[in-house]
Amino acid sequence: MQKLGEELRNRAGQKIVDPEYLLFEAPREKVFMTGSEVVKEAVKRASVDASVSYPITPQSEAAHLIGELWVEGYVGVYFRGESEFGVMSELAGCSMAGARTITTTSGPGTLRAMENFPMWAGSRLPIQLVLMARGINSPLSIQPDDLEVSFLLDTGCMVWYAENAQELFDMILAGFVVAEQPDVHVPVVNVINGFFISHTRESVMLPPDDIALPPYNPYKAPMPPIDMEMPPGRFLRDPFVMKSNYISYATHTSWQFEVRAAIERARPYIKKYLGGLIEEFGDPESDIVLVSTGTGAAQAKEAVRLLEDEGVKAKVVKLKTIRPFPINELREAVKNAKVIFVPEFNVVGWLEREIRRYLYKHSDAEIIGGPRVAGGMTMPPEIIAKDVLNYLGKEVKHVY
Amino acid sequence: MATLGPSHYSPYPVAVYENILPPPPGKALLLTEVVDEEVAMREAAKAMLTRENPTIFPGPQVIYAWNEEAKEKARLIRELAEVLGAKIIPMVDYRPKYPKIDPEKEINPNHPNLTIWHNNIKACIFVGVHCHYANVALKIIRAETDCFTIALCSNAGHEDAMITLRDQHSEELKKFIEIAKEVKKEVK
Numbered sequence: 001m002q003k004l005g006e007e008l009r010n011r012a013g014q015k016i017v018d019p020e021y022l023l024f025e026a027p028r029e030k031v032f033m034t035g036s037e038v039v040k041e042a043v044k045r046a047s048v049d050a051s052v053s054y055p056i057t058p059q060s061e062a063a064h065l066i067g068e069l070w071v072e073g074y075v076g077v078y079f080r081g082e083s084e085f086g087v088m089s090e091l092a093g094c095s096m097a098g099a100r101t102i103t104t105t106s107g108p109g110t111l112r113a114m115e116n117f118p119m120w121a122g123s124r125l126p127i128q129l130v131l132m133a134r135g136i137n138s139p140l141s142i143q144p145d146d147l148e149v150s151f152l153l154d155t156g157c158m159v160w161y162a163e164n165a166q167e168l169f170d171m172i173l174a175g176f177v178v179a180e181q182p183d184v185h186v187p188v189v190n191v192i193n194g195f196f197i198s199h200t201r202e203s204v205m206l207p208p209d210d211i212a213l214p215p216y217n218p219y220k221a222p223m224p225p226i227d228m229e230m231p232p233g234r235f236l237r238d239p240f241v242m243k244s245n246y247i248s249y250a251t252h253t254s255w256q257f258e259v260r261a262a263i264e265r266a267r268p269y270i271k272k273y274l275g276g277l278i279e280e281f282g283d284p285e286s287d288i289v290l291v292s293t294g295t296g297a298a299q300a301k302e303a304v305r306l307l308e309d310e311g312v313k314a315k316v317v318k319l320k321t322i323r324p325f326p327i328n329e330l331r332e333a334v335k336n337a338k339v340i341f342v343p344e345f346n347v348v349g350w351l352e353r354e355i356r357r358y359l360y361k362h363s364d365a366e367i368i369g370g371p372r373v374a375g376g377m378t379m380p381p382e383i384i385a386k387d388v389l390n391y392l393g394k395e396v397k398h399v400y
Numbered sequence: 401m402a403t404l405g406p407s408h409y410s411p412y413p414v415a416v417y418e419n420i421l422p423p424p425p426g427k428a429l430l431l432t433e434v435v436d437e438e439v440a441m442r443e444a445a446k447a448m449l450t451r452e453n454p455t456i457f458p459g460p461q462v463i464y465a466w467n468e469e470a471k472e473k474a475r476l477i478r479e480l481a482e483v484l485g486a487k488i489i490p491m492v493d494y495r496p497k498y499p500k501i502d503p504e505k506e507i508n509p510n511h512p513n514l515t516i517w518h519n520n521i522k523a524c525i526f527v528g529v530h531c532h533y534a535n536v537a538l539k540i541i542r543a544e545t546d547c548f549t550i551a552l553c554s555n556a557g558h559e560d561a562m563i564t565l566r567d568q569h570s571e572e573l574k575k576f577i578e579i580a581k582e583v584k585k586e587v588k
Contacts, residue, residue: 183557221530223530254536258414
């Protein structure tokens with residue numbers, strides 16, 4: 001970081017501004033771009049120190065575009081890992097050494113890297129992963145399907161879910177700000193539905209690209225960064241299992257609770273920087289509620305419009321975060337609900353499971369796990385509307 | 401040992417599961433209540449001045465001379481210990497010690513209860529301990545001992561301590577010392 005007069009500038013010469021200014025106050029201009037291009041625009045304004053990549057559809061383009069930022073001087077270090085496992089391990093090294101880090105992956109890449117995610121969380125590394133969700137093999141699929149998200153829910157990482165390219169842009173920047181808070185300081189996974197968001201163009205409002213987030217300050221981290229220049233150099237994190245079983249049991253328990261507690265501490269910061277853990281759309285008093293995430297929420301909003309044409313009032317509760325789960329917000333949002341539909345892009349219904357868990361004994365509503373599509377199928381709003389109309393015993397006029 | 405609630409049979413209850421979060425900027429946490437910083441400082445001083453074997457546990461951020469602020473804080477912590485009549489037992493690093501630490505000489509975040517049991521400590525202050533290790537240790541202490549814990553944190557505070565003060569730097573330590581002097585006169 002360099003100081004020019006009263007101004008602080010990062011390595012790319014961008015002016016350092018407060019996160020609040022970058023996210024809420026800076027003037028924005030409308031552009032038309034894909035989700036992958038939006039990742040580049042967010043990283044460009046994030047004073048990122050290191051990114052490691054590995055190709056896998058559909059995130060390869062975003063990873064490639066971060067590489068272009070390295071060429072242009074916006075990202076400090078960029079290289080290709082040996083595999084997704086290599087990528088996530090190498091990012092851990094960068095983060096332990098005090099770097100702000102980001103990477104992207106999809107589907108099988110997520111699973112290949114899996115061992116690293118709880119390691120990131122347990123080491124309190126605020127690494128950001130943009131997950132462009134895709135099907136899990138086998139059989140091979142490169143199509144959008146978000147089954148892989150369910151594998152991440154108990155890794156100790158925060159899991160956020162963006163509905164569109166605009167939200168992805170804002171969540172990437174907010175992700176660094178929230179994840180790097182000293183009392184949070186766990187990884188953040190920003191999920192989008194692959195292809196639907198990564199490969200389609202939409203209008204996005206962007207702030208100027210000559211301003212950027214303040215750099216990461218590793219000396220406010222809840223664990224000491226590895227710094228061989230600063231004595232005592234040896235702050236290695238010895239595994240306590242090697243020392244005594246008594247220590248292992250006791251400390252490991254407290255340690256795991258501490259990582260989960262850190263996610264809970266993110267709630268006030270998420271409210272500030274994302275404007276809340278949920279978003280509601282439609283008739284706020286309706287007793288028909290569609291609870292979903294990401295593209296599922298976008299399609300559910302369209303279904304609410306279709307239902308309105310049929311004389312049926314409904315509302316959408318979009319969950320912006322899955323970890324931390326918006327427990328109180330969801331309970332409040334569905335307090336008048338008689339029926340809750342959970343549209344999802346996977347075969348297992350992991351979101352339905354989550355919702356049932358947190359509404360158990362807190363809602364009398366009937367919870368219907370669906371409609372569900374998987375394997376890359378789209379979810380036309382008509383099928384959501386059809387399920388609702390069928391439930392209500394109303395005539396379905398549309399052709400499906 | 402907690403047998404009820406989300407912590408279940410874990411020996412370590414977790415404050416956030418009881419909806420207790422760190423205090424907002426400018427405030428402090430006294431058990432479950434958000435209070436003014438001065439109120440928390442007075443209660444912290446009272447606990448240290450009235451309970452058995454009060455002890456300050458300084459961590460690596462203040463026992464090594466990382467920077468000028470660390471040196472200044474170390475000096476102020478010695479002064480605070482004198483005012484409170486407290487012992488100082490350092491947390492020199494975070495590595496688990498094999499086969500066992502010497503509880504008279506140090507405290508370790510992986511088994512802090514050993515030091516507290518051995519020295520019969522009924523009130524303590526954590527200062528200069530990196531937040532993760534303070535949180536791990538405070539959960540263990542809360543469950544395993546009857547020690548009253550106070551955390552002076554330079555970041556956002558520690559909800560698992562019984563009193564937590566956040567954004568504590570040299571100026572705040574000086575203020576705490578002055579309040580401790582006043583409380584000392586009152587409790588005698």
